[in-house]
Amino acid sequence: MADSRKLKLALVGCGGIAQAHWKGIEGHSPRIQVTAVVDTDAGRAAAMAAQTGAMPFTSLAEALAQGDFDAVDILLPHAQHEEAAVLAFGAGKHVVLEKPMAHTLASAARIQAAAQQAARKAGTVFMVAEQAQYWPDARAVQELIEAGAIGEIITARAFFGGPTAPLGGGPRPWRYDLAIAGGGITMDGGAHWIRPLRMWLGEIDEVVAVTGRPLADMDGESLSRSILRFRSGVVAILDALTAGAVMGPGEEFRVTGTEGEILLEKGRGGRLLLFDRSNPGGKVILDNKDEGRAAAFGYELNDFAGAVLDGTSLEASPEYSLGELRTAFAIYRSAESRQWEKVWE
Ligand SMILES: NC(=O)c1ccc[n+]([C@@H]2O[C@H](COP(=O)([O-])OP(=O)(O)OC[C@H]3O[C@@H](n4cnc5c(N)ncnc54)[C@H](O)[C@@H]3O)[C@@H](O)[C@H]2O)c1
Known part of the structure; x- marks a missing residue:
């Protein structure tokens, strides 16, 4: 029934x-x-x-x-x-x-x-x-990595970039106000790029970073360029940028392994591609990842509903979900101290 x-x-x-x-x-x-x-x-x-x-x-x-x-x-x-x-x-x-x-x-x-x-x-x-936990493309990458499709991970890079407010004016968004937002682009949109890296590479140990404010109207950082060292020892790059300008296409994520690479294209309708010895020109694993990303809001709320109605465990605990915020704050500390900063201490 x-x-x-x-x-x-x-x-x-x-x-x-x-x-x-x-x-x-x-x-x-x-x-x-x-x-x-x-x-x-x-x-x-x-x-x-x-x-x-x-x-x-x-x-x-x-x-x-x-x-x-x-x-x-x-x-x-x-x-x-x-x-x-x-x-x-x-x-x-x-x-x-x-x-x-x-x-x-x-x-x-x-x-x-x-x-x-x-x-x-x-x-x-x-x-x-954190809907990135439920993105079908992030899941597919996780499965490819777990299946050994690209061998041992050597490194990864993530680029989050885009407008956070309508281009060309309008009232000043609350997210430009540091007292309300608590930070800038890294803890806002950047969080959705940090979660997949954690899903694929494990927990982040420490970071070293530089931040900037190309968007003068925004109190918090509108640019961050960070090196993340994971507990595994693997090092990855995270870029977050909102420049208040139109931006071109490119890639959102690139994960490089000893046997190949996984690439997620940036932009509406972007694809997930696997490059390996059998597919040197790239094999499309997922077309139009953005359809699935929109649905992910429903999937995350299903996870919540299941926990309430059936007592199932959440995909990610609240403690785990602090990881993106902690990473962003470690990035901010590092930009000030010019040193490596621990994420969880
Ligand atoms: N997951 C994502 O991709 C994503 C994208 C955008 C925003 N967010 C997050 O969603 C949250 C909201 O962001 P948003 O972009 O929707 O903001 P928003 O400004 O579009 O909407 C916030 C709404 O809250 C209302 N509001 C403000 N104070 C209130 C109060 N005390 N009681 C009731 N209503 C109140 C405002 O009138 C406004 O309609 C933030 O945490 C933001 O980081 C997540």
Whole structure:
């Protein structure tokens, strides 16, 4: 018999990423029912309510008092993650929280403490949403590496680049404000490039980096160039850049092994290619990786729903998901100290 239990979810924050979560839910998460939407901007809440069929609210407190849901999906600017998460845990709700967990490590620690207390008291689930964990292309690379398709890994490089706000003006985005964002491009979009490297190469031990601010309007770094040394001893390169300009094509990831290379093309519809002795010109493993990346928002929310409804383990624990934020902060420390900086100490 089909399992008809559903997870009633409130979307808290109805901005850009809420749209991606909603599309993921609509297309791929049949066990999730969005029953409440919250935004301090009443117009945005009303528009999201019309789109989803959920009840609109203009504060989480109001939604917790009057709404009908078991879990909240927090989709807010970074400095607001803690207040919303603590409020939701206090009400005994399960919480999924967009990356990064918080704008500082101290705030993240307080969120984790509230999560642990709520888990003991009410059996709540806590997850940090990092959709790269569920990208079909990142999974395919992981499988190729595990199958020995490129032999022993020698090195890897990752390039994240693109606009974080509409080109050519508009109001100053909150992510340009260091007090709200907590950092720049590395902990924001760059996080989605750090996760696949961790999936493929293991845990990062230390980093050395240079940062810059080519985008003058952005308080945090809009450029970082880092060398990451993994616990395995393998060294990789991570670039993160938002230049406020149109950028050309190229590659997002290149993983080089003793037997070949894996390449992920940058840009809409980019492909995953394997180069080895049998395929010196490259074999297409996945065409249009971006279709799967959009669906990944649904897959990550399915993981959350399964943990709540079935008690299954999350693909990535909240502790593990701090790794991208810790890496970004180690990069910032290294840019200041001009030394190697440890990620986990
Ligand atoms: N996973 C990804 O690919 C990805 C992409 C973009 C953003 N994000 C993350 O998603 C989060 C939100 O980013 P965004 O780009 O959607 O921001 P956004 O500015 O587009 O949306 C945030 C929304 O929250 C509302 N809001 C602000 N304070 C509120 C409060 N106290 N209560 C209720 N609503 C409030 C705003 O009115 C706005 O509508 C951030 O953590 C960001 O890093 C992730």
